[in-house]
Structure formats: C-alpha cells, structure tokens
Amino acid sequence: MLHKITSLTVRDVRFPTSLEQHGSDAMHTDPDYSVAYVVLDTDCGLKGFGLTFTVGKGTEIVVCAVEAVAGLVVGKSLQEIVSDFRGFYRLLTSDGQMRWLGPEKGVIHLAIAAVLNAVWDLWARAEGKDPKQIVSCIDFRYITDALTEEEAVEILVKAQEGKQRREEHMLKEGYPAYTTSCAWLGYSDQLLKQLCTDALKSGWTKFKVKVGADLEDDKRRCRLMRQMIGPDNTLMIDANQRWDVAEAISWVSSLAEFKPLWVEEPTSPDDILGHAAISKALAPLGIGVATGEQCHNRVMFKQFLQASALQFVQIDSCRLGSVNENLAVLLMAHKFQVPVCPHAGGVGLCELVQHLILFDYICVSGSLGNRMCEYVDHLHEHFTSPVVIHDAHYMPPKDPGYSCEMLESSVQSHQYPEGDVWTRPAAGTEKKSK
Ligand SMILES: C[C@H](O)[C@@H](O)CC(=O)C(=O)O
Numbered sequence: 001m002l003h004k005i006t007s008l009t010v011r012d013v014r015f016p017t018s019l020e021q022h023g024s025d026a027m028h029t030d031p032d033y034s035v036a037y038v039v040l041d042t043d044c045g046l047k048g049f050g051l052t053f054t055v056g057k058g059t060e061i062v063v064c065a066v067e068a069v070a071g072l073v074v075g076k077s078l079q080e081i082v083s084d085f086r087g088f089y090r091l092l093t094s095d096g097q098m099r100w101l102g103p104e105k106g107v108i109h110l111a112i113a114a115v116l117n118a119v120w121d122l123w124a125r126a127e128g129k130d131p132k133q134i135v136s137c138i139d140f141r142y143i144t145d146a147l148t149e150e151e152a153v154e155i156l157v158k159a160q161e162g163k164q165r166r167e168e169h170m171l172k173e174g175y176p177a178y179t180t181s182c183a184w185l186g187y188s189d190q191l192l193k194q195l196c197t198d199a200l201k202s203g204w205t206k207f208k209v210k211v212g213a214d215l216e217d218d219k220r221r222c223r224l225m226r227q228m229i230g231p232d233n234t235l236m237i238d239a240n241q242r243w244d245v246a247e248a249i250s251w252v253s254s255l256a257e258f259k260p261l262w263v264e265e266p267t268s269p270d271d272i273l274g275h276a277a278i279s280k281a282l283a284p285l286g287i288g289v290a291t292g293e294q295c296h297n298r299v300m301f302k303q304f305l306q307a308s309a310l311q312f313v314q315i316d317s318c319r320l321g322s323v324n325e326n327l328a329v330l331l332m333a334h335k336f337q338v339p340v341c342p343h344a345g346g347v348g349l350c351e352l353v354q355h356l357i358l359f360d361y362i363c364v365s366g367s368l369g370n371r372m373c374e375y376v377d378h379l380h381e382h383f384t385s386p387v388v389i390h391d392a393h394y395m396p397p398k399d400p401g402y403s404c405e406m407l408e409s410s411v412q413s414h415q416y417p418e419g420d421v422w423t424r425p426a427a428g429t430e431k432k433s434k
C-alpha cells in the first residue's frame with residue numbers, strides 16, 4: 001500500500017495553564033501550554049498525528065508556517081518520503097525561498113518539526129526500521145566534521161549487541177525519570193512542600209527547581225527542597241536563560257551548598273562559549289551545565305559538544321527537526337560521550353520524547369549512566385496514548401505510532417480562539433493568550 005498523503009490539517013490548541021502558574025519560570029512567567037497540532041490523512045485511511053509545542057501567543061504564526069509547507073507534503077506517498085527521508089527533510093528545511101525564514105531555526109523549524117513528527121507517526125504505525133534505514137533519515141550536512149554517516153552506522157551496528165536485553169529491561173523497569181512538577185517558579189512554598197511530599201510518596205528521587213529571578217528566594221526554595229528530599233536524592237536547577245555569563249557563575253556558586261547536579265540554561269541558549277566558560281567555572285563545584293530545550297538545530301548541538309560547553313544534552317522532540325534531527329544529536333552525543341537527558345513536559349513532549357530516549361538506550365548509548373528523562377505532570381489526559389509512569393520511570397509505550405494523537409474532544413474544546421475553554425467566561429477568556 002502506498003499511503004498517499006491526501007490532506008494536512010493544522011490547528012491552534014491552547015491550554016490555560018497560566019491560571020495556576022503551571023510551567024512558570026524566571027523568563028516565561030505566565031505560559032499557556034499550547035501546540036500547533038497536525039493531522040495527515042492518507043488514501044488508505046491511516047492517519048499521522050504530529051505537533052510542536054509553544055507557550056501561548058504566536059501559536060497562530062506556527063500554524064501559518066505549517067500551512068506554508070503543507071504543499072511540500074500533500075500528494076506525496078509515505079513510501080516516496082521514507083525511501084529518501086534525508087532528501088525529504090532537506091526539501092522542507094532547505095526550500096529555496098522558505099529557508100530564509102530560518103534556516104533550520106525559529107518558527108519555520110518548529111512548523112517543520114510538527115509536520116515531520118506527523119510523518120514519523122504515520123511511518124511508525126505502518127512498519128519497522130533497521131540501522132541503515134535509520135541513518136538514511138539523517139541530514140549530515142554541516143556535521144560531518146563531528147560525525148560521519150559511516151560512524152553513525154558503526155555506532156548503531158555496535159549497539160545491536162545487548163539490544164534485546166536492554167529492551168527487556170525497559171519493558172520490565174522502564175526508563176528513569178525526574179520531575180519538574182513540584183517547583184515551578186510561580187508556586188508558593190506551601191504548594192512546593194505539598195507536591196514534594198506527594199512526589200516522594202510516589203517514588204520520585206530526582207527533582208528540578210526553577211531559579212533565577214531572585215537569589216534570596218532561590219536559596220530559600222532550594223534549601224526547602226533539599227530538606228524535603230534529603231541528601232541522597234538528586235536536585236537540579238533551571239534558570240531558563242536568565243543570566244549573563246559572570247552572573248550565572250556567581251549565582252550558581254551561591255547555590256552550590258544545595259548540591260545541584262546541573263544548572264540548566266544558565267544564559268542565552270545561543271551562547272556556546274558562554275556555556276563553556278560556565279561549565280569550566282562550575283566543574284570544581286561538581287555542578288554540570290545542561291541545555292538544549294531551545295537549542296534550535298544539530299549544528300548548534302555539534303558546537304556545544306565540540307566546545308565542551310554542556311555536560312547534559314537536553315534534546316527536544318519539537319524544537320529540532322523531528323526524529324530526523326534528534327537522531328543526529330543522539331549519535332553525536334554518544335560519540336562525545338555526553339549523556340542525553342531530554343527536555344519534556346509542555347503539551348505532549350513527554351509522549352514524544354519517551355520514544356527517543358528509549359531508542360537512545362536500546363539502540364545507541366546502551367547506558368543509563370547519569371541519564372534520566374524529564375517528566376511534567378500536566379495535560380497527559382488529552383492524548384489517546386498518554387505516557388505511563390511507574391515508580392518514577394517511563395514505561396515503554398505499547399500502541400503503534402509516535403504517541404502524538406490527541407483526543408478530538410480536547411482539541412475541539414481547546415482550539416484557539418473558538419473552543420469552549422477560551423469562550424466560556426468562567427474559564428478565563430481574558431487570559432494571557434489574548
Ligand atoms: C516555559 C516552560 O514551562 C519551561 O519553564 C520548561 C522548562 O524549562 C523545563 O521543563 O525544563
């Protein structure tokens with residue numbers, strides 16, 4: 001069967017998370033978690049679902065960008081696409097006119113991620129893949145000085161050994177996770193304590209706290225968190241790009257007594273040398289630098305790795321150009337021996353990224369050393385195959401596909417601006433997205 005793609009629809013779907021400060025941090029103080037949600041229809045009835053994540057206003061711009069690339073997808077068959085997936089990736093990312101809007105960054109790249117996520121979902125529902133086929137999906141342009149196609153195949157072939165054992169291990173134990181849900185910046189100390197108590201009871205051992213707005217507040221919150229979780233559990237801090245380089249070093253040094261494993265996004269996500277300087281200064285304190293949720297392409301990740309500017313690679317399923325570009329980053333991270341600890345949360349990011357991190361463990365790195373995947377406890381109920389967390393581990397998804405499909409009722413009620421949630425006065429129509 002050819003699975004010819006007959007139409008692409010895209011919708012702006014927003015959740016009023018800012019009402020309760022879910023997702024808040026030092027730079028994004030009132031996010032309404034949102035997605036540009038894509039559905040591909042095929043002539044045989046099979047559908048592909050994809051999305052990209054935003055924090056409210058401007059989702060309509062991503063929707064517009066998805067519509068602009070739709071013509072490159074509709075009319076093609078799945079077989080035609082996957083038989084030269086690298087070529088198809090380039091067709092989208094290197095269109096002679098639209099690449100001016102990026103290239104491979106910003107709104108156009110988010111839009112391409114949504115479309116390609118839908119193509120991967122469609123492909124995953126249709127059939128399985130082998131190492132050569134996987135490598136053939138990666139665009140190696142601009143990264144061959146760090147990773148060649150031959151090296152990538154070698155990594156994947158080598159990782160075939162022990163693959164079944166790792167798969168069985170995942171099916172039994174799941175992939176280790178950490179939680180960000182206890183300590184968004186807008187949460188009160190009382191709420192933080194309550195959520196932390198609940199999380200400890202549910203088996204969580206690794207926690208991330210938002211920092212960066214006020215040093216005294218950060219000290220109080222980190223102290224509270226450390227007291228709650230004890231000396232042996234893991235703490236991470238996330239500044240969401242709030243500081244300049246020297247400020248980051250001195251601020252984080254002041255929080256060193258709380259023993260964070262990493263500081264995340266200490267400065268501009270584009271400042272590779274700044275991250276390298278911060279990494280070097282914090283290494284003696286035993287604090288690593290994590291970044292990636294706003295690292296917009298493989299070329300940036302390549303340079304972060306080459307410059308030893310990060311100690312934890314935080315891939316994002318919707319920021320990079322879908323699975324294609326994430327595969328490139330997973331393989332580069334393995335070559336540079338830097339652990340991957342994905343960014344998740346938002347809307348659907350946990351659902352998507354669980355596939356990538358399981359792939360990393362089973363087929364690339366073969367290691368769980370210093371590795372964990374972010375988990376955020378919001379909005380899973382809107383998906384047809386929500387993530388399953390057991391004892392602070394992601395349990396492997398059982399349904400075919402890339403877990404992108406949302407409940408149609410949720411999409412309709414949250415569609416912006418006409419859905420119930422946005423038109424009912426009680427739901428807070430005059431919220432941030434307007
Ligand atoms: C605006 C988002 O909620 C952001 O704070 C998420 C994030 O930095 C993380 O999960 O890490």
Ligand SMILES: [Mg+2]
Nearest residue numbers: 238264265293
């Ligand atoms: Mg973060």
